[in-house]
Every structure is written in C-alpha cells, then in structure tokens.
Amino acid sequence: MKFVDEAFIDIAAGDGGNGCVSFRHEKYKEFGGPNGGDGGRGGHVWAVADVSLNTLVDFRFSRRHEAGRGEHGMGSDMFGAMGHDVTLKMPVGTIITDAETGDVMYELLVPGEKIMIAKGGDGGFGNMRFKSAINRAPRQKTPGWPGEKKSLKLELKVLADVGLLGMPNAGKSTLIAAVSNARPKIADYPFTTLHPNLGVVRVGPEQSFVVADVPGLIEGASEGAGLGHQFLRHLQRTRLLLHLVDIAPFDEGVDPVAQAKAIVNELKKYDKALYDKPRWIVLNKLDMVPKEEREARVKDFVKRMRYKGPIFQISALTREGCEPLVQAVYQHIKAQQKAEQPAEVDPRFASAAPETSGQK
Structure with missing residues (x-):
C-alpha cells in the first residue's frame, strides 16, 4: 500500500429538514388544530481513530464526503427522519486542519477516539410548535438549518517514542x-x-x-x-x-x-x-x-x-x-x-488541603 501522510478533503454535514404546515382533518372535528411536524436533523460527519490504518491513502482518491439531509416534517404530528451520519476512519496521529485558515481543529491521538468534525443542521419547526391560546391555527413554519461545510487538510504524524x-x-x-x-x-x-x-x-x-x-x-x-x-x-x-x-x-x-x-x-x-x-x-x-x-x-x-x-x-x-x-x-x-505523570495526592491528606476562594 502506498504511504500517504497528507490529504485534502471536503466534508458537508446534512441540512435539516423543513417544518410542515398541516391541520388535523377528521369527521365531526371542525377545528382539529395544527399537526405539522418538525423536520429531521441533518447527519453529522465523524472522525474515528483506527489503529488498523497507517496511511491516508483512502482520502487521496475519495475527497468529498457528505452526510444525509434530514427529511421534511409531515402532517399527523409526524417528524422527519434524521439524515444518516458519515464516519471517516483515520490513522491514529492524524491532525485535522482548516484548509482555508490553517488553524488546527482536532488531533486524533487515542485509539478509538471519535470526534464530530461537521455538525448536521437542526430541523425546522412545524406549525404545531406555534400553537397557543391566542393563535390556534398557526401557519408558521421554519426551514431547516444548513449543515456545516468545511475544507480540511489531513496530516499524519506517526506516533513513536x-x-x-x-x-x-x-x-x-x-x-x-x-x-x-x-x-x-x-x-x-x-x-x-x-x-x-x-x-x-x-x-x-x-x-x-x-x-x-x-x-x-x-x-x-x-x-x-x-x-x-x-x-x-x-x-x-x-x-x-x-x-x-x-x-x-x-x-x-x-x-x-x-x-x-x-x-x-x-x-x-x-x-x-x-x-x-x-x-x-x-x-x-x-x-x-x-x-x-x-x-x-x-x-x-x-x-x-x-x-x-x-x-x-x-x-x-x-x-x-x-x-x-x-x-x-x-x-x-x-x-x-x-x-x-501528575503527582498523586495521598487520600489521607486530601481532606486537609485548604479550600481556595475569592475572599481573603
């Protein structure tokens, strides 16, 4: 396998689904009221430190990674489903940097460590959320929030003593x-x-x-x-x-x-x-x-x-x-x-340690 210790990728978390405007329609219920559900949350993008990997070669050929969009809300008090998450496996020792600013965002130093590198957008509110004593037939809804989109630089530094x-x-x-x-x-x-x-x-x-x-x-x-x-x-x-x-x-x-x-x-x-x-x-x-x-x-x-x-x-x-x-x-x-390693405190003397406060 070819050794690759640097790669550039584009990631996009899923957008949230839109809220729904809907009213309950049943026989003998003239004023059923609002029942439009919320949109689903967009999928997140996660990074996981995998000890079985020792190169970033997979990201050299697969540069764009997108999570799923949340579904729109529906009538009958039904919320939209969440978008599917995307999990990217990276070698232990990978440094994740913002490609545009050069700022270091995350470091994967512990095997199995899992961090969210792009947050999915929240779903929008349906009209059932806006029901009140003075607004019994609301027609408001909100669109879903957009998911985070980032251009990242992945850099691998091998962990050796x-x-x-x-x-x-x-x-x-x-x-x-x-x-x-x-x-x-x-x-x-x-x-x-x-x-x-x-x-x-x-x-x-x-x-x-x-x-x-x-x-x-x-x-x-x-x-x-x-x-x-x-x-x-x-x-x-x-x-x-x-x-x-x-x-x-x-x-x-x-x-x-x-x-x-x-x-x-x-x-x-x-x-x-x-x-x-x-x-x-x-x-x-x-x-x-x-x-x-x-x-x-x-x-x-x-x-x-x-x-x-x-x-x-x-x-x-x-x-x-x-x-x-x-x-x-x-x-x-x-x-x-x-x-x-930090110095260990003897538990017999831990209670005797003076308490610190802002008062003199």
Whole structure:
C-alpha cells in the first residue's frame, strides 16, 4: 500500500429538514388544530481513530464526503427522519486542519477516539410548535438549518517514542530491523527508505517502545532537498532522537563529523523545538572498522564534534552493541513518562488541603 501522510478533503454535514404546515382533518372535528411536524436533523460527519490504518491513502482518491439531509416534517404530528451520519476512519496521529485558515481543529491521538468534525443542521419547526391560546391555527413554519461545510487538510504524524535520523545509508533501516519487528527495505544505495517505518522494540514482558525510521536527510533538507524533509514532522512527537552516523563511510574523503554537523544544522533550521529534543549519537558500522583503529576513530569524532551527550558504538548488521542501546533508550523513555505523570495526592491528606476562594 502506498504511504500517504497528507490529504485534502471536503466534508458537508446534512441540512435539516423543513417544518410542515398541516391541520388535523377528521369527521365531526371542525377545528382539529395544527399537526405539522418538525423536520429531521441533518447527519453529522465523524472522525474515528483506527489503529488498523497507517496511511491516508483512502482520502487521496475519495475527497468529498457528505452526510444525509434530514427529511421534511409531515402532517399527523409526524417528524422527519434524521439524515444518516458519515464516519471517516483515520490513522491514529492524524491532525485535522482548516484548509482555508490553517488553524488546527482536532488531533486524533487515542485509539478509538471519535470526534464530530461537521455538525448536521437542526430541523425546522412545524406549525404545531406555534400553537397557543391566542393563535390556534398557526401557519408558521421554519426551514431547516444548513449543515456545516468545511475544507480540511489531513496530516499524519506517526506516533513513536524514538526517532532515527541520519544521512542516507547511515544504517537506520538495518538498525530498526535488528531491534524491532519492522522489516523495511534495505539496500546499498541511497534513498532506500521512501516513507516512515514503525517498529515495536520488545525489551521485556510488558516493556516496549516504538521507533520510527524516516528517509535519510541531506544538506539542504530544511529547504526541501532530498526526501527526508517531507517526513521531518514525524519526529516532532518523539521523546528521543537517535542520530546515526556512519563511522566507516564507504567513499574515501567523506568526513563523518561534517555529515553529522550538517544533519544537526538542518534540524535547527527546520524546527528549534525539534533541535532541542534529547538527541543521542549512535556510531554505526563498527564492524567495518579494524579493532585497533576503533578507539582512536571514536575519540577523534567526539573531539571534533564537541559532543558531550550519550554516545553509543554499534554494528546494526552484526547487532554488536544494540542491546545496551535498547536498554538505555527504554530507561530514558520510562523516566520521561514517569516525569510527565501528575503527582498523586495521598487520600489521607486530601481532606486537609485548604479550600481556595475569592475572599481573603
């Protein structure tokens, strides 16, 4: 299935049905009175977060979605039927934006979450609604209200705890295949990864985290060069970034430090908040460096990079060093999740908390 993470759609909720003007006609009842019913409500348009979806490709080919119109009211006190609702299934992580104003309207972050994105119009009143002691034969009615109509932009940001970034052929796909259940396409040419890949890393029983592999970045990515710029936004929701660096580049004369600094600069140009996220350096392809040269090459990299954060040395191909990396990542994510949880109040002291009021 083709990966689509952006789509534009037009939605229209149903209009409400019109009210009815009608009078009761029965034998021996000269003044039967009004019995015109109300119109039915128009159908709503709903959005549902579906965990079985991971792309917006369905909306690329089906752009307009309309709910049903409410039926008109009828005589004999009969109300019009409601219009049928429309439910749009979207991947978890979809952001719904007003295409005209650019304002973010909704975010689907919880599996199964259901929100109304367009409200159907209310039905109009029939003449039975206007009956009173001084108006016994009303001929008033109201038309149904129009349903909401919107042009929307759907944008998918994958929900992952860890994001992998680096130059093409840095080994991101190999790493995600080595530590998770994902099986991305792997080849020895640039731009093998054409869309984000998600993998679940199992650390232990009921212990796991989600890692995302996005297409490789190149210099100028923040201005649109290469493929990775299209998917940089997928890293904005991650808790940790792993910056993979090829410590043994295949081409002679390629400097890993220069490549790493280029990626950091592109990150800073694209989004300052993304640049400020926790970022660890992972030196990959250690198996291609002679053992007697590894220590010196790593020290040289750290010195010239002026990097003071955590650094890991791995070989994604042979899985050397992957286990300590996975354990460290899990502990970092677990600590972040714990810090984000609100502090629990001991119920024994909850009643003793002072009450706040506007009086001093």
